[in-house]
Amino acid sequence: MSELLRIEGLRKSFGTNEVLRGIDLALDEHEVVCLIGASGSGKSTLLRCVNLLEPIDAGRIVVAGDEITARGVDVNGIRRNVGIVFQAFNLFPHMSVLRNVTLAPQKALGVPRATAEREAAELLARFGLGDKLGEYPDRLSGGQQQRAAIVRALAMRPRLMLLDEVTSALDPELVGEVLAVIRELAEGGMTMLIATHEMSFARDIANRICFLDAGVILEEGPPEQILTEPREPRTQQFLQRVIEAGRLAV
Amino acid sequence: MRRTFFDWDYFWDSLPEIASAFKLNVKIFCISEVFILAFALLLAVLRSLRGPVFFPVRALAIAYADFFRGVPTILVIAVLGFGAPALQLRGVPTSVTFWGIVALVLVYTAYVSEVYRAGIESVHPSQEAAARSLALTHGQTLRFVILPQAVRRVIPPLLNDFIGLQKDTALVGFLGAVEAFNQSQIDASATFNYTPFLAAALLFVAITIPLARFTDWLVARDRRRQLAAAR
Numbered sequence: 001m002s003e004l005l006r007i008e009g010l011r012k013s014f015g016t017n018e019v020l021r022g023i024d025l026a027l028d029e030h031e032v033v034c035l036i037g038a039s040g041s042g043k044s045t046l047l048r049c050v051n052l053l054e055p056i057d058a059g060r061i062v063v064a065g066d067e068i069t070a071r072g073v074d075v076n077g078i079r080r081n082v083g084i085v086f087q088a089f090n091l092f093p094h095m096s097v098l099r100n101v102t103l104a105p106q107k108a109l110g111v112p113r114a115t116a117e118r119e120a121a122e123l124l125a126r127f128g129l130g131d132k133l134g135e136y137p138d139r140l141s142g143g144q145q146q147r148a149a150i151v152r153a154l155a156m157r158p159r160l161m162l163l164d165e166v167t168s169a170l171d172p173e174l175v176g177e178v179l180a181v182i183r184e185l186a187e188g189g190m191t192m193l194i195a196t197h198e199m200s201f202a203r204d205i206a207n208r209i210c211f212l213d214a215g216v217i218l219e220e221g222p223p224e225q226i227l228t229e230p231r232e233p234r235t236q237q238f239l240q241r242v243i244e245a246g247r248l249a250v
Numbered sequence: 251m252r253r254t255f256f257d258w259d260y261f262w263d264s265l266p267e268i269a270s271a272f273k274l275n276v277k278i279f280c281i282s283e284v285f286i287l288a289f290a291l292l293l294a295v296l297r298s299l300r301g302p303v304f305f306p307v308r309a310l311a312i313a314y315a316d317f318f319r320g321v322p323t324i325l326v327i328a329v330l331g332f333g334a335p336a337l338q339l340r341g342v343p344t345s346v347t348f349w350g351i352v353a354l355v356l357v358y359t360a361y362v363s364e365v366y367r368a369g370i371e372s373v374h375p376s377q378e379a380a381a382r383s384l385a386l387t388h389g390q391t392l393r394f395v396i397l398p399q400a401v402r403r404v405i406p407p408l409l410n411d412f413i414g415l416q417k418d419t420a421l422v423g424f425l426g427a428v429e430a431f432n433q434s435q436i437d438a439s440a441t442f443n444y445t446p447f448l449a450a451a452l453l454f455v456a457i458t459i460p461l462a463r464f465t466d467w468l469v470a471r472d473r474r475r476q477l478a479a480a481r
Contacts, residue, residue: 053383104384
């Protein structure tokens with residue numbers, strides 16, 4: 001397996017608040033890694049750094065052999081390889097679902113309109129949105145919006161997908177349909193780095209789980225080991241709270 | 251007083267001439283508006299550019315907006331309308347209407363750019379993040395994602411500025427252009443009766459009131475839509 005993502009000594013501060021304090025992480029192609037940890041532990045910031053939405057202070061990030069944090073790099077070229085899906089969907093509210101999906105392939109990749117629309121319609125149909133092409137985002141349920149946002153990222157044919165707590169803004173009964181989409185992506189071999197609070201889902205889907213605490217990866221390993229026999233007291237504490245909140249069956 | 255301001259005979263006598271002069275106001279308004287909308291958008295976009303490279307551009311845009319919002323409109327009109335033709339440069343128009351329009355465009359561009367800017371800033375940063383994450387350039391993000399949302403939101407305040415502009419076209423009369431206000435002044439001084447001013451006022455109101463109601467209607471419609479979206 002070849003390595004798709006390598007993060008070395010990544011540091012990031014907002015003002016005097018150091019959110020990431022030296023992250024080292026590598027993902028092989030087709031690997032699915034889940035980031036868990038309390039709110040504020042740096043999961044989202046880490047994902048945003050990998051997509052260059054946040055400038056980093058120190059360290060380096062390599063995607064598919066290219067150091068994306070080097071000076072003078074083609075930012076948009078990098079982003080074509082890396083898709084991100086946000087907690088709040090961030091669909092474009094003034095565009096139909098179809099246009100949301102075709103905009104970037106047309107404008108950033110130069111795909112002709114007819115081709116982009118055909119591919120988008122196929123993707124949307126595959127994820128159960130075949131009858132929503134002409135709808136505007138505010139007419140869709142949260143689950144449908146998030147699936148549309150996932151399709152929008154997929155339409156750029158990324159090699160790596162970053163998912164930032166994609167089910168956190170959803171009503172509980174809508175979580176399942178979005179998780180099913182992510183499962184399908186994993187089965188299709190998509191490389192994914194997923195920040196999540198859904199522990200059972202992480203256990204099912206992840207090859208590896210990383211526990212983030214105060215800006216460092218405190219512990220990482222196979223899901224069963226991290227979720228049932230964590231070595232670090234901080235991980236044990238965190239999982240205990242998650243179990244008490246009913247988010248992980250023991 | 252009733253005879254001086256509300257004399258029906260004078261009113262009907264002066265109305266046709268004033269109405270005809272009022273066409274100049276409408277013309278000034280329409281021509282200015284086109285340029286104002288375009289220049290103001292450009293100014294607002296320049297001001298939204300980030301990074302140290304664009305500091306001089308941003309600084310110039312801010313200085314422009316501050317200056318022309320601070321100076322009284324009539325002063326700009328006087329400086330350009332009296333000053334520019336007096337230079338007697340070749341190729342420089344001497345029409346006072348032309349310079350009146352230039353002055354209004356300069357002043358109102360400053361106001362309207364602020365309205366656009368408020369709209370641009372009201373679009374949540376997550377929209378830009380989403381667009382950039384899809385490998386769209388800064389320009390494409392602005393063009394396809396930010397501006398369409400921003401402009402939609404500022405249509406009511408833009409119309410409000412239109413109303414102000416329509417009224418301020420009367421200031422061009424100060425340069426000697428025979429628009430509605432100036433025509434009514436001519437009529438009034440010929441007869442020592444001020445009813446012609448009333449006629450001019452009614453003409454202005456006849457345009458600005460429908461604009462104001464249209465603005466209200468747009469605001470109400472946006473509100474209904476937001477409530478519907480929030481469900």
